[in-house]
Amino acid sequence: MLGYVKLPRLVPLFPRDLREAVQLREENPDAAYLAGGTCLIPLLKSGAYRTGKLIDLSRLKELRYIRVGEGVIRIGALATHADVANSTALRPINAFQNFTKSYTSPVVMNSATVGGSIATASHTEDLIPILLALNTELTLLTPDGDRLTVELEKYIKEYDRLKKHLILEAAFKLPANGVLCDFEKLALGISRIPLSSVAVKVELERRRISGATVAVAQVNGTRPGRVREVEELLKGREITEELIGEAANKLKQSISPPEDTQASSWYRRELAATLFKRIMRRLVEHG
Ligand SMILES: Cc1cc2nc3c(=O)[nH]c(=O)nc-3n(C[C@H](O)[C@H](O)[C@H](O)COP(=O)(O)OP(=O)(O)OC[C@H]3O[C@@H](n4cnc5c(N)ncnc54)[C@H](O)[C@@H]3O)c2cc1C
Incomplete structure (x- = not known):
């Protein structure tokens, strides 16, 4: 296997528990955590990321779960994308149904983990806009062994x-009745990386929006984030086709997606606005 993918020489480290994992990282600052390897291994193979040591998390089974209790959904970092797709707790949330439907590779889905997605803090990850829209909080373990709770939004902003x-x-409140959350993405067949993806959560009282969170994969370059300007515009307003159009225009003005060989920044802005409108119309139908 290693011969085929031409990986550089790597020393694997196998922590027996969480404390040992962070200690190993502290003792080997150049080492990287390895979860499903679907992102890291291609980077090592291409030389875009270099390290001599990998801290293999795959034996830390206590991090693989999806639990619901007291109105909160808790997803362990080693839960795979397939676990998310198959979770009965997550199925009622439309965003996760669309995450599953639009997934590009069933093989990758079985290995890729929720923690691995979050740790990239990148526009490549479908789960990030969804988890941002759901106001997700993360639990982190520091090198000293302390547990730190931080909003996903802050994790991305203070990534370095x-x-x-x-x-x-990753933990978020189970959406109450009348709270709808949905997700849309568009990826070209030639690439697993979406051109754009958008997640929206709205709280509807009859046709009035009492609260909204809007997250886009590329708010600022390749960084995902919330679009507060749109959230503020939606709040307290009655949902109509005019409002959806007004909010989509605001979304276009508020984000600055990257420009690359697949799409211009202008195109990605237009696309994000279109995906947003699609979600909002569906939410109105369901609501
Ligand atoms: C062909 C292909 C198709 C794909 N299709 C999709 C798709 O449709 N939708 C989608 O959302 N994604 C998709 N992806 C993206 C891929 O699934 C993610 O990059 C993946 O979730 C990363 O998770 P991993 O467990 O494989 O992480 P790894 O590759 O093991 O690690 C990624 C990074 O996270 C760090 N890390 C991992 N776990 C932790 C942790 N617990 N704490 C701190 N740091 C950690 C690692 O050190 C590394 O820097 C696809 C990828 C490929 C290759």
């Missing part, structure tokens, strides 16, 4: 400071 910590869990 927080990325050294081990992600243990």
Whole structure:
């Protein structure tokens, strides 16, 4: 296997528990955590990321779960994308149904983990806009063995400071009745990386929006984030086709997606607005 993918020489380290995992990272600052390897292994293979040591998390089975209790859904960092797709707890949330429907590779889905997605803090990850829209909090384990709770939004904003910590869990409130959350993405067949993806959560009282969170994969370059300007515009307003159009225009003005060989920044802005409108119309139908 190693011969085929031409990986550089790597020393695997196998922590027996969470404390040992962070200690190994502290003792080997150049080592990387390895979860499903679907992101890291291609980077090592291409030389875009270099390290001589990998801290293999795959034996830390206590991090693989999806639990519901007291109105909160808790997802362990080693829960796979397939676990998310198959979870009966997550199925009622439309966003996760669309995550599953639009997934590009069933093989990758079985290995890729929720913690691995979050730790990239990147526009490549479908789960990040969904978890942002759901106001997710992360539990991190610091090198000293302390547990730190931080909002996913803050984790992304302060990524350079927080990325050294081990992600243990992502948790969010189970949406109450009348709270709808949905997700849309568009990816070209030639690429697994979406051109754009959007997640929206709205709280509807009859046709009035009492609260909304809007998250886009590429808010600022390749960084995902919330679009507060749109959330503020929606709040307290009656949902109509005019409002959806107004909010979509605001979304276009508020984000600055990257420009690359697949799409211009202008195209990605238009696309994000279109995906947003699609979600909002569906939410109205369901609501
Ligand atoms: C062909 C293909 C198709 C794909 N299709 C999709 C798709 O349709 N939708 C989608 O959302 N994604 C998709 N992906 C993206 C991929 O699934 C993610 O990059 C993946 O979730 C990363 O998780 P992993 O467990 O494989 O992470 P790894 O590759 O093991 O690690 C990724 C990064 O996270 C760090 N890390 C891992 N776990 C932790 C932790 N617990 N704490 C701190 N740091 C950690 C690692 O050190 C590394 O820097 C696809 C990828 C491929 C290759």
